[in-house]
Amino acid sequence: MTEQRTSLERRSFETFGLRPEILRAVAEKNYTTPTPIQEKAIPFVLEGKDLLGCAQTGTGKTAAFALPILHRLQEKPWTGRGRRPIRVLVLTPTRELASQIAESFGAYGRHTGLRHAIVFGGVSQHSQAQALKQGIDILVATPGRLLDLMSQGLVHLKTVETFVLDEADRMLDMGFIHDIRRIIGQLPGKRQTLFFSATMPGEIRGLADSILRDPVRIAVTPVATPAGAVAQRVHFVEKPEKIDLLKHLLGDRSVKNALVFTRTKHGADKVTKQLERHNVRAEAIHGNKSQNAREKALGNFKRGRTRVLVATDIAARGIDIVDLSHVINFDLPNEPESYVHRIGRTGRAGASGIALSFCSHEERPFLADIERLIRKHLPVAEGHPFRSGRNPGPPTDLDPRRAHVVPVLSMTRAGESFRPGRMDAFPGRSDGRPGRSRRESKPGAGSGGGKQGNREAERRHAR
Ligand code: AMP
Secondary structure (H helix, E strand, O other), rough: HHHHHHHHHHHHHHHHHHOHHHHHHHHHHHOOOHHHHHHHHHHHHHHOOOEEEEEEOOOOOHHHHHHHHHHHHOOOOOOOOOOOOOOEEEEEEHHHHHHHHHHHHHHHOOOOOHHHHHHHHOOHHHHHHHHHHOOEEEEOOOOHHHHHHHOOOOOOOOOOOEEEEEOOHHHHHHOOOHHHHHHHHHHOOOOOEEEEEEEOHHHHHHHHHHHHOOOEEEEEOOOOOOOOEEEEEEEEEEEEHHHHHEEEEEEEOOOEEEOOOOHHHHHHHHHHHHHHHHOEEEEEEEOOOHHHHHHHHHHHHHHHOEEEEEEEEHOOOOOOOOOEEEEEEEEOOOOOOHHHHHHHOHHHHHOOEEEEEEEEEHHHHHHHHHHHHHOOEEEEEEEEOOOOOOOOOOOOOOOOOHOOOOOOOOOOEEOEOOEEEEEEEEOOOOOOOOOOOOOOOOOOOOOOOOOHHHHHHHHHHHH
C-alpha cells in the first residue's frame, strides 16, 4: 500500500522534462497524473525510440505520443525558408479518430506556434489542400485521402521525422493494408515510428516487424468503467437456438436497447436480418461496411431509431454509447479481454446495465477463459436452458434497475488485484496469464464433460 502510494506520488508530467509551454497546456487540460501508457511511453518517445504500443483509444494514448512529439519539434525548430515541411505524420483509420487526434495536437500544442492539419475523405478536399499549401508541421490523415493528395502532388512525405500509425488492427480490418504500405514507401527510411494497435494478431506483428526498428514494447490493459456496474449472466444455449433466445429476450420491454456482439461480420449480418424479419429494428456495424454506413447505423442507434446494434469487436471499439441498457454476447469472444471491453459498454456513468452471454457447448472453453480472467463464475440466467418451440419458462428479470449487480472492476490477472490501465511488457503471452494456451482454448478442446462439466453441475447446485 505504502509502496503504491509512493509510486503514485512520483508521477507527474513535470518529471518527463517536457518544455514549459507544453506543460502549461497539459495543466490547462487539468491533467495532473499521467495515465499508465503516458508514463511508460513518453520517456522513450522523447528519446526518439520506435514504439510498439498495444493500447486502445481511451487509455490516454494520444497524449502519450502527442506530448513528446510536440516537445521534440520545439527542441529542434525548423528554421528554413519558404513553406514549412511536414515533420510528423499520424495515420488513423477513421475521420472521427483523425479529428480527435488533431484536436489533441491543437490543445497540447496551443502555446507552441506549431501548425497542424487534418485530411480525411468524404468531404471536399479544397480546404484541406489550402491548409497544406500554407505549410504545416503535423499532418493527421486517413489513408485514402492522403494517397489522393499525394498523387496530386499536394503532400510530400520526404521530410517526415516521426510517423505514427494509430489503430493498426482496425486499419487492417477496414482493408487499408495496401494503402498503408504505399504511404510508408514514401516516408524516409530514417525516421521514428510509433505503432499502436489494440490487438496484435499475426498480420499486425508482421507489419510492425517490417517497419519498426528495435522498438520499445508497451502493453496497456484498457481502462475499465470505473463508475458503473454491470450485472452479468450466462445463458447456456446451443448455436441453432441462439437467435430464438435473442428474440425472446428482446420481447422484454426492459431491454431498452442492446448492443449485440457476434464473432464474425457474416454473423452480424445474419443476426441483423433475422431480427428485422422478426420486426425488431436492428442494424449491423462491421469492417465491411463503409464509414458512412457505420456512422449512420451508430447515429440511428444513439437516437433510438434502431433498438439493436449488432457489431463485431473491432467495429465497436471506440464507440461511446451513453445510456445503453444491455450488452448481449451472441457469440462469446475467443479473447477473454474482449469480454471486459464489451460489457464495459453498458453501466456507464454510474448507470446500471446488464450483460448477457450466450454460451454454446463449443464455447465453454471461452467461458472458462473469461471466468479465469475476471475471477468469478458468471451466474446462470433463470429459465434455462432455453428450448425453441417450447415454453421458455419464467423470463429472466431484464430490468437493469432490479438487476443483481456484480461490479465489473474486480478483474484480476495472475492473482493480482485488477488495476485499470495496468501495463506489462509483451510479447509472449500478451495477457501474462498462466494456464491454458490460446491453441488449447479453441472451441471443442476439452469442452463439455470433465472438470468443466462438473463445475457446471456445481454451479447449478449452488443456486
Ligand atoms: P485517448 O486515449 O488519447 O483518446 O484519451 C482518452 C481521454 O483521456 C481523452 O478525453 C483525454 O483528454 C483524456 N486524458 C488523456 N490523458 C489524460 C490524463 N493524463 N489525465 C486525465 N485525462 C487524460
